[in-house]
Amino acid sequence: MIDPKDKNLPKIDVEDSQATEHVKVSRRLFLGGSAALAGIASTLGAGMGSSLLSSSAHATSGADSTVGPGELDEYYGFWSGGHSGEVRVLGLPSMRELMRIPVFNVDSATGWGITNESKAVLGENAPLNGDSHHPHMSMTNGSYDGKYVFINDKANTRVARIRCDIMKTDKITTIPNCQAVHGLRVQKVPYTKYVFANAEFRIPHPNNGLNMDDVPGYYTLFNGVDAESMDVAWQVIVDGNLDNTDADYTGKYAFSTSYNSEGATDLAGSMKAERDHLVIFNIERIEAAVKSGKFITLPGSDVPVLDGRKGSELTRYVPVPKNPHGINTAPGGKYAVANGKLSPTVTMFQLDKFDSLFDDKIKPRDTIVAEVELGLGPLHTAFDGKGNAFTTLFIDSQVCKWNIEKAIHAYNGESVDYILQKLDVHYQPGHNHTSMGETRDADGKYLVSLQKFSKDRFLQCGPLHPENDQLIDISGEEMKLIHDGPTYAEPHDCMIVHRSKVKTRKLYDRKDPTFAATITMAKADGVDVYTQNKVIHDGNKVRVYMTSVAPVYGINEFRVKQGDEVTVVVTNLDQIEDVTHGFCMVNHGVQMEISPQQTASVTFTADKPGVQWFYCNWFCHALHMEMRGRMLVEPA
Numbered sequence: 001m002i003d004p005k006d007k008n009l010p011k012i013d014v015e016d017s018q019a020t021e022h023v024k025v026s027r028r029l030f031l032g033g034s035a036a037l038a039g040i041a042s043t044l045g046a047g048m049g050s051s052l053l054s055s056s057a058h059a060t061s062g063a064d065s066t067v068g069p070g071e072l073d074e075y076y077g078f079w080s081g082g083h084s085g086e087v088r089v090l091g092l093p094s095m096r097e098l099m100r101i102p103v104f105n106v107d108s109a110t111g112w113g114i115t116n117e118s119k120a121v122l123g124e125n126a127p128l129n130g131d132s133h134h135p136h137m138s139m140t141n142g143s144y145d146g147k148y149v150f151i152n153d154k155a156n157t158r159v160a161r162i163r164c165d166i167m168k169t170d171k172i173t174t175i176p177n178c179q180a181v182h183g184l185r186v187q188k189v190p191y192t193k194y195v196f197a198n199a200e201f202r203i204p205h206p207n208n209g210l211n212m213d214d215v216p217g218y219y220t221l222f223n224g225v226d227a228e229s230m231d232v233a234w235q236v237i238v239d240g241n242l243d244n245t246d247a248d249y250t251g252k253y254a255f256s257t258s259y260n261s262e263g264a265t266d267l268a269g270s271m272k273a274e275r276d277h278l279v280i281f282n283i284e285r286i287e288a289a290v291k292s293g294k295f296i297t298l299p300g301s302d303v304p305v306l307d308g309r310k311g312s313e314l315t316r317y318v319p320v321p322k323n324p325h326g327i328n329t330a331p332g333g334k335y336a337v338a339n340g341k342l343s344p345t346v347t348m349f350q351l352d353k354f355d356s357l358f359d360d361k362i363k364p365r366d367t368i369v370a371e372v373e374l375g376l377g378p379l380h381t382a383f384d385g386k387g388n389a390f391t392t393l394f395i396d397s398q399v400c401k402w403n404i405e406k407a408i409h410a411y412n413g414e415s416v417d418y419i420l421q422k423l424d425v426h427y428q429p430g431h432n433h434t435s436m437g438e439t440r441d442a443d444g445k446y447l448v449s450l451q452k453f454s455k456d457r458f459l460q461c462g463p464l465h466p467e468n469d470q471l472i473d474i475s476g477e478e479m480k481l482i483h484d485g486p487t488y489a490e491p492h493d494c495m496i497v498h499r500s501k502v503k504t505r506k507l508y509d510r511k512d513p514t515f516a517a518t519i520t521m522a523k524a525d526g527v528d529v530y531t532q533n534k535v536i537h538d539g540n541k542v543r544v545y546m547t548s549v550a551p552v553y554g555i556n557e558f559r560v561k562q563g564d565e566v567t568v569v570v571t572n573l574d575q576i577e578d579v580t581h582g583f584c585m586v587n588h589g590v591q592m593e594i595s596p597q598q599t600a601s602v603t604f605t606a607d608k609p610g611v612q613w614f615y616c617n618w619f620c621h622a623l624h625m626e627m628r629g630r631m632l633v634e635p636a
């Protein structure tokens with residue numbers, strides 16, 4: 001039994017320190033109450049109390065998440081960096097941050113957004129920071145293959161690809177004809193041929209300022225991105241605003257939640273309908289339509305665009321309540337769950353019925369096998385591979401564990417408790433993910449719940465609070481909270497993959513394509529970057545080729561004229577995996593990382609006359625401080 005007087009237990013309902021003597025409201029009750037006042041929970045039912053095994057968040061005993069010195073984590077976790085535009089790599093179960101992968105941001109540590117190689121990847125949107133949301137790994141036959149991680153940028157309508165062997169971004173694609181890519185998932189079977197990307201906001205076409213008041217004519221697009229070329233293969237026009245997306249385990253279908261079936265441009269207007277839709281996309285029919293030329297193109301883009309609005313043979317629209325948010329496919333490939341957000345329910349689809357739906361043998365709602373009531377604000381559902389599902393309840397600040405088959409029986413009128421447990425989380429959970437839970441290999445060990453608010457969980461650092469990632473042991477009968485972890489800048493989403501699936505390089509391959517263009521430039525200058533150190537003067541352009549071996553650069557000084565465009569190319573010849581070098585030109589906003597056997601380059605203007613020092617800014621040797629040199633700038 002839990003002793004409520006135990007002083008070591010965390011407080012769940014904490015009184016607001018600024019509340020008056022007459023009005024003292026717990027944070028959780030206040031948030032729930034405010035949501036009710038907003039009308040979101042006005043129609044929600046009760047009567048679930050008998051189903052609960054536990055509703056406390058004080059369960060901190062159980063699995064040990066400690067990973068000792070010298071020990072390795074069992075899982076990689078890939079976290080979106082949210083407004084930072086990056087991807088973060090964590091180890092689970094320790095929840096230690098291992099690495100930050102810059103994607104849509106400028107990163108002075110690595111030189112991402114500063115080096116020529118990274119600018120080539122960032123392309124025309126190089127100055128724009130991003131809003132990264134949904135990281136997902138490529139798959140083969142429904143299992144992670146450790147090749148790529150894909151991530152979207154909602155702020156600038158982009159999709160990026162990260163190579164898992166070097167943990168670096170190698171491709172970024174701007175999606176045309178759209179605004180705000182939100183949901184992103186990969187095709188699971190037979191392999192990740194496509195990355196599916198939802199454009200959320202409806203806009204006029206063409207969006208040239210001449211038809212802005214034609215709101216009924218606005219639309220958005222579902223996008224299929226070729227996973228290898230990173231070109232947009234096709235786009236499908238849809239009704240409503242697309243939210244999240246997922247795919248089945250046959251390769252035939254992808255499906256997206258769609259809100260704002262009303263076509264409104266304001267909040268109230270987008271909440272009028274009691275039901276919106278799940279949009280199902282028939283991939284085979286889309287590919288056949290593209291092949292037969294049954295598409296249009298929109299101004300400024302040659303991407304095939306197909307009409308998938310209601311009545312199309314390419315899509316089906318299944319009415320679901322209300323402003324649905326997450327859509328999640330269960331590991332067995334039999335079911336998928338759409339989460340209601342403004343309904344207390346989640347809607348469960350039997351995926352093998354989609355064939356009959358597209359053959360017009362059944363009606364759209366006949367694909368639904370359960371619509372189960374869980375609590376206030378269901379957003380996302382994860383699975384343990386043992387027949388159980390875990391749904392975040394945003395307004396209730398809880399994770400609800402429920403049994404899939406029991407929910408179907410209850411939906412069919414049987415008297416059965418399908419809710420197994422509710423666990424308080426702190427506070428307002430959004431995404432949640434189980435270990436390997438988006439694949440056939442779900443192992444039911446851990447669940448991560450990503451909370452939007454942390455409030456009193458950590459030391460305050462001013463008005464801006466961190467968010468809270470919580471690790472939950474789901475290996476036993478009951479969920480047990482085992483770790484709190486503050487996180488910065490709205491990370492939004494994550495995925496968890498067993499370490500056996502990820503094979504990283506210890507050293508760069510000298511033929512790596514990330515710096516192939518730089519090697520080609522050097523060869524044109526007659527320079528072998530692995531054996532030569534050379535300065536090339538080409539009018540007002542100077543190219544400096546130097547090697548680095550701890551603790552020296554191959555060139556100690558070079559001379560330029562004020563106003564020259566200077567390109568510095570550094571090749572790290574060290575063959576020890578920890579010996580990363582850097583290059584920083586003082587007072588020029590120039591610095592970059594060069595890992596062992598890597599070549600990197602940076603271009604800048606030598607606009608300051610006199611002695612300008614450069615140095616190694618990544619610690620590499622006992623004589624690291626002495627690893628430096630001079631750029632001598634003659635005045636104009």
